[in-house]
Amino acid sequence: MINVFEVRETNKMIEESNLDVRTITMGISLLDCCDNNVDVVCEKIYRKITEKAANLVKVGEQIELDYGIPIVNKRISVTPIALVGGSCCKTPEDYVKIAKTLDRAAHTVGINFLGGYSALVSKGMTPADKLLIESIPQALAETELVCSSVNVGSTKTGIDMDAVKMLGETVKKTAELTKDNDSLGCAKLVIFCNAPDDNPFMAGAFHGVTEGDVVINVGVSGPGVVKRAIEEVKGQDFGVLCETIKKTAFKVTRVGQLVAQEASRRLNVPFGIIDLSLAPTPAVGDSVAEILQEMGLERVGAPGTTAALALLNDQVKKGGIMASSYVGGLSGAFIPVSEDQGMIDSVLEGALTMEKLEAMTCVCSVGLDMIAIPGDTKATTISGMIADEMAIGMINQKTTAVRLIPVHGMKVGDTAEFGGLLGYAPIMKVNEFDCSDFINRGGRIPAPIHSFKN
Amino acid sequence: MNRTIITVIGKDRVGIIATVCTYLAEHKINILDIDQSIIQGYFHMMMIVDANGADKEFASLVKDLDKIGEDLGVQIKMQHEEIFDIMHRI
Numbered sequence: 005m006i007n008v009f010e011v012r013e014t015n016k017m018i019e020e021s022n023l024d025v026r027t028i029t030m031g032i033s034l035l036d037c038c039d040n041n042v043d044v045v046c047e048k049i050y051r052k053i054t055e056k057a058a059n060l061v062k063v064g065e066q067i068e069l070d071y072g073i074p075i076v077n078k079r080i081s082v083t084p085i086a087l088v089g090g091s092c093c094k095t096p097e098d099y100v101k102i103a104k105t106l107d108r109a110a111h112t113v114g115i116n117f118l119g120g121y122s123a124l125v126s127k128g129m130t131p132a133d134k135l136l137i138e139s140i141p142q143a144l145a146e147t148e149l150v151c152s153s154v155n156v157g158s159t160k161t162g163i164d165m166d167a168v169k170m171l172g173e174t175v176k177k178t179a180e181l182t183k184d185n186d187s188l189g190c191a192k193l194v195i196f197c198n199a200p201d202d203n204p205f206m207a208g209a210f211h212g213v214t215e216g217d218v219v220i221n222v223g224v225s226g227p228g229v230v231k232r233a234i235e236e237v238k239g240q241d242f243g244v245l246c247e248t249i250k251k252t253a254f255k256v257t258r259v260g261q262l263v264a265q266e267a268s269r270r271l272n273v274p275f276g277i278i279d280l281s282l283a284p285t286p287a288v289g290d291s292v293a294e295i296l297q298e299m300g301l302e303r304v305g306a307p308g309t310t311a312a313l314a315l316l317n318d319q320v321k322k323g324g325i326m327a328s329s330y331v332g333g334l335s336g337a338f339i340p341v342s343e344d345q346g347m348i349d350s351v352l353e354g355a356l357t358m359e360k361l362e363a364m365t366c367v368c369s370v371g372l373d374m375i376a377i378p379g380d381t382k383a384t385t386i387s388g389m390i391a392d393e394m395a396i397g398m399i400n401q402k403t404t405a406v407r408l409i410p411v412h413g414m415k416v417g418d419t420a421e422f423g424g425l426l427g428y429a430p431i432m433k434v435n436e437f438d439c440s441d442f443i444n445r446g447g448r449i450p451a452p453i454h455s456f457k458n
Numbered sequence: 459m460n461r462t463i464i465t466v467i468g469k470d471r472v473g474i475i476a477t478v479c480t481y482l483a484e485h486k487i488n489i490l491d492i493d494q495s496i497i498q499g500y501f502h503m504m505m506i507v508d509a510n511g512a513d514k515e516f517a518s519l520v521k522d523l524d525k526i527g528e529d530l531g532v533q534i535k536m537q538h539e540e541i542f543d544i545m546h547r548i
């Protein structure tokens with residue numbers, strides 16, 4: 005039988021170390037909403053989302069109360085909209101119409117974010133994909149809760165450099181159109197390599213075409229819990245450190261498993277996966293950077309940072325994988341800059357540079373995330389940064405992502421404010437040497453040799 | 459049977475157990491087990507209860523107990539047992 009110490013341990017994790025379920029994300033297929041009239045498509049989309057997700061928020065809140073565990077976000081991911089609108093959208097404005105419908109549906113059901121304003125173009129773009137990408141700046145400027153992502157590369161297909169070039173410009177234009185809010189639109193746009201079909205985290209969530217009609221995916225978090233646990237093993241060797249992280253990740257993931265099962269049962273929707281990511285928030289004590297520092301680094305960015313992150317990421321996976329039979333999504337450690345106070349401090353103190361962040365993305369679960377850069381950074385330079393990150397993903401057979409915010413009118417030394425979970429970010433220095441001739445070549449980078457496994 | 463765990467944590471004083479137990483009895487909640495100790499000067503009590511026959515919704519019981527805790531100067535939580543089982547038992 006459960007004893008008072010075990011109860012206390014669980015509740016201390018929740019109360020003192022910010023253990024939470026970061027998101028319950030309902031994936032909804034919109035493939036059956038296709039039509040050749042955009043207004044009909046919008047009508048069908050609105051009806052399907054508001055029907056399927058009618059009880060999502062209510063059930064999430066009930067589970068919070070029943071188990072005493074905070075569930076921070078309730079979200080929805082949908083089929084990549086480039087596919088859904090392919091037969092009816094003739095202009096970028098038609099796609100924006102769909103974006104506004106998604107936003108309206110998201111507000112109606114009371115969720116925090118809706119992801120899936122997306123295109124999958126890792127090998128090439130259809131005319132519909134191009135239209136969607138062209139529409140992204142306006143769509144993000146004119147909606148509040150819609151998030152967008154574009155998958156431009158994979159280990160199997162290589163990297164679509166035409167899309168990479170286009171997205172450098174898209175990021176710039178999104179920054180320009182949302183300049184009154186410190187270019188916030190860019191915080192809702194992720195560019196991926198090897199994007200997973202079942203990621204519940206924003207801004208990169210979408211409901212992949214391999215998925216069923218409706219599914220529940222759950223993202224657990226708890227960097228504070230891991231940090232607290234390793235405080236107890238200060239000075240001990242790596243064997244002990246790894247074991248401690250693994251055990252903690254197991255416990256955290258088990259809670260996610262419970263919440264996922266319950267949400268699935270109560271909503272009568274199949275359970276998909278648990279994403280066992282350490283996702284920081286700007287709150288003190290909810291930081292991945294602090295975990296790395298607790299391991300013995302003075303600041304994130306110091307020599308040893310990549311090794312520390314690599315072991316953290318691996319142990320989180322090892323602990324989590326036994327806790328749930330269906331682990332998916334991104335699963336690992338996120339290293340966003342603006343959403344993590346420890347990362348922000350490291351940038352401000354000069355410990356953490358863009359180049360070190362890039363190295364860290366080789367071993368973290370995602371990529372260059374929530375990084376504010378000077379507003380006058382050239383589109384081709386942004387494309388170059390995207391290409392580098394995509395190459396890391398393609399060669400290492402992992403997901404990588406880029407969420408850069410060239411904050412309009414700001415330069416190194418300024419600070420951009422995004423608010424809420426998105427936090428704030430010091431503008432980071434970008435290498436100013438030019439790469440435009442490289443980006444302007446066009447075409448695609450072929451798949452790497454190790455993709456040929458058949 | 460779905461069991462529920464009630465935890466009370468705070469500074470010890472007269473009448474904590476009495477107040478909580480009276481409330482539970484009033485709402486037809488059966489106490490299965492009580493474990494109590496003083497840890498680092500703080501009063502810790504854990505009750506395992508059966509709230510399946512309760513005459514109120516779980517959510518309102520949680521809110522009522524939260525309020526009672528506030529009045530007594532302690533923290534009272536009520537949670538389904540599964541969250542502890544799933545974390546500490548394989």
